[in-house]
Amino acid sequence: xxxxxxxxxxxxxxxxxxxNATAQNLSNANTPGYRADQSSFASxxxxxxxxxxxxxxxxxxxxxxxxxxxxxxxxxxxxxxLEGDALLAVQQPGxxxxxxxxxxxxxxxxxxxxxxxxxxxxGQQGPVTLPPAQSVSIDSQGNVLVVPPGGDPSQPQVxxxxxxVSPAGKALNKATNGLLVAANGVxxxxxxxxxxxxALEGSNVSVTGTLVSMIDASRNWDSQLKMIGVTRDMDTxxxxxxxxxx
Amino acid sequence: xxxxxxxxxxxxxxxxNLRMQVIANNLxxxxxxxxxxxxxxxxxxxxxxMIPAGTQSSTQNTYATGLSLGTGVAALGTASDQTxxxxxxxxxxxxxxxxxxxxxxxxxxxGTTAYTRAGNFSLSATxxxxxxxxxxxxxxxxxxxxxxxxxxxxxxxxxxxxxxTATPSVIGQLQTxxxxxxxxxxxxxxxxxxxxxxxxxxxVGQPGTSNNGxxxxxxxxxxxxxxxxxxxxxxxxxxxxxxxxxxxxATDDMxxxxxxxx
Numbered sequence: 001x002x003x004x005x006x007x008x009x010x011x012x013x014x015x016x017x018x019x020n021a022t023a024q025n026l027s028n029a030n031t032p033g034y035r036a037d038q039s040s041f042a043s044x045x046x047x048x049x050x051x052x053x054x055x056x057x058x059x060x061x062x063x064x065x066x067x068x069x070x071x072x073x074x075x076x077x078x079x080x081x082l083e084g085d086a087l088l089a090v091q092q093p094g095x096x097x098x099x100x101x102x103x104x105x106x107x108x109x110x111x112x113x114x115x116x117x118x119x120x121x122x123g124q125q126g127p128v129t130l131p132p133a134q135s136v137s138i139d140s141q142g143n144v145l146v147v148p149p150g151g152d153p154s155q156p157q158v159x160x161x162x163x164x165v166s167p168a169g170k171a172l173n174k175a176t177n178g179l180l181v182a183a184n185g186v187x188x189x190x191x192x193x194x195x196x197x198x199a200l201e202g203s204n205v206s207v208t209g210t211l212v213s214m215i216d217a218s219r220n221w222d223s224q225l226k227m228i229g230v231t232r233d234m235d236t237x238x239x240x241x242x243x244x245x246x
Numbered sequence: 247x248x249x250x251x252x253x254x255x256x257x258x259x260x261x262x263n264l265r266m267q268v269i270a271n272n273l274x275x276x277x278x279x280x281x282x283x284x285x286x287x288x289x290x291x292x293x294x295x296m297i298p299a300g301t302q303s304s305t306q307n308t309y310a311t312g313l314s315l316g317t318g319v320a321a322l323g324t325a326s327d328q329t330x331x332x333x334x335x336x337x338x339x340x341x342x343x344x345x346x347x348x349x350x351x352x353x354x355x356x357g358t359t360a361y362t363r364a365g366n367f368s369l370s371a372t373x374x375x376x377x378x379x380x381x382x383x384x385x386x387x388x389x390x391x392x393x394x395x396x397x398x399x400x401x402x403x404x405x406x407x408x409x410x411t412a413t414p415s416v417i418g419q420l421q422t423x424x425x426x427x428x429x430x431x432x433x434x435x436x437x438x439x440x441x442x443x444x445x446x447x448x449x450v451g452q453p454g455t456s457n458n459g460x461x462x463x464x465x466x467x468x469x470x471x472x473x474x475x476x477x478x479x480x481x482x483x484x485x486x487x488x489x490x491x492x493x494x495x496a497t498d499d500m501x502x503x504x505x506x507x508x
Contacts, residue, residue: 208259208260208263209256212256215252216252219249219505222506223504223505226505
């Protein structure tokens with residue numbers, strides 16, 4: 001049997017992998033701060049004695065798409081939308097820093113500032129811990145302002161400054177917990193980063209782009225299947241020729 | 247298989263989507279003082295010259311037209327419409343509208359200067375002339391305590407009648423700024439615009455001099471959004487969106503045909 005069918009199998013798997021990435025993006029179309037995954041494929045050359053025998057596709061790692069998503073004004077004190085390409089630094093469970101664009105901040109039971117999916121936000125020296133307060137707000141430079149109980153609401157005090165970094169042209173990848181990580185080490189602080197308070201950035205999944213990818217991948221899948229059918233027919237007629245009747 | 251027609255139609259959908267957002271913003275701000283409506287500008291994306299026109303088709307002849315394939319549309323920018331909005335008479339002496347070119351200068355909290363057409367001013371607790379959200383006007387006008395009425399003259403002179411005097415005394419002088427390219431000003435929210443490299447440097451002057459327009463107190467400039475124009479644009483955008491999605495449907499059918507019939 002011809003090995004042609006294995007090349008088509010690789011093609012089928014590539015089409016399915018692309019469909020998986022598309023489904024993943026579409027399901028996260030409403031997750032705040034989600035960055036769409038862009039799947040990429042590489043060709044694997046199988047070289048014969050004198051010529052290239054086959055070329056099969058193989059999935060390479062996904063890269064996150066860093067375009068900005070739509071910003072929605074929510075009016076909530078702790079919602080921040082990062083301007084430009086700034087990233088919010090959060091603590092990676094274990095060790096190290098992760099980065100995210102998800103700005104729906106909350107205060108957890110131990111008084112630490114966390115993102116909406118539970119990652120602890122980093123300030124200038126470690127996690128941002130807040131004292132008991134009447135109200136908490138964040139200004140455009142990332143300073144966390146609190147009004148202590150019984151204090152004057154028009155005179156909030158600066159407690160800490162959220163660590164905002166800029167990717168500065170470095171490659172970012174997604175870790176298994178969804179946080180963005182720099183390819184090597186930690187990203188530098190960005191003193192010019194600004195946030196918009198009371199607004200939230202949505203996911204940057206482009207619904208039209210995802211639908212077009214979905215149609216593409218479906219038709220690709222159909223083509224590969226058709227090729228498998230053709231290969232099977234070739235094989236059947238080939239073995240039919242060699243059949244000994246009787 | 248990546249079908250080129252699919253991707254081209256997808257750029258069309260994205261562009262119409264963006265235009266819809268611009269129209270939605272215009273309609274949302276139909277009652278915002280001093281708002282200038284925006285218009286989305288589109289441009290064609292790069293063409294692939296498969297056969298450049300003029301290449302040799304045989305030893306004696308050249309191609310008359312060549313084969314160029316377009317790759318779609320992209321949004322180039324949003325241009326603001328500088329038409330003056332209609333004036334609304336409010337009767338409030340601190341409401342000012344500029345009749346002609348010019349912007350009021352406002353002091354932003356971070357020290358930079360912003361510009362605005364919205365002249366709905368108020369007095370702060372200390373008597374300074376400020377915008378509705380408390381940002382002081384440049385040059386700073388300080389109304390003394392005990393002033394009974396404040397008048398802003400068309401040339402920008404601010405005068406007030408102090409209790410105990412008969413004639414009004416001049417307190418300060420409002421100045422406006424004009425730009426070579428006002429469309430190049432950057433909207434930063436809160437009705438404020440900032441100068442950029444595209445707008446040119448501000449030319450500050452007294453209202454009525456050079457090309458600064460005269461002020462009109464007791465009036466506010468309404469937004470220049472024409473609702474009928476926006477609705478027509480909206481219908482246009484919607485139909486363009488539909489036609490592009492029809493394109494995607496048709497291309498999908500063609501690919502299905504290729505897969506199933508052949």
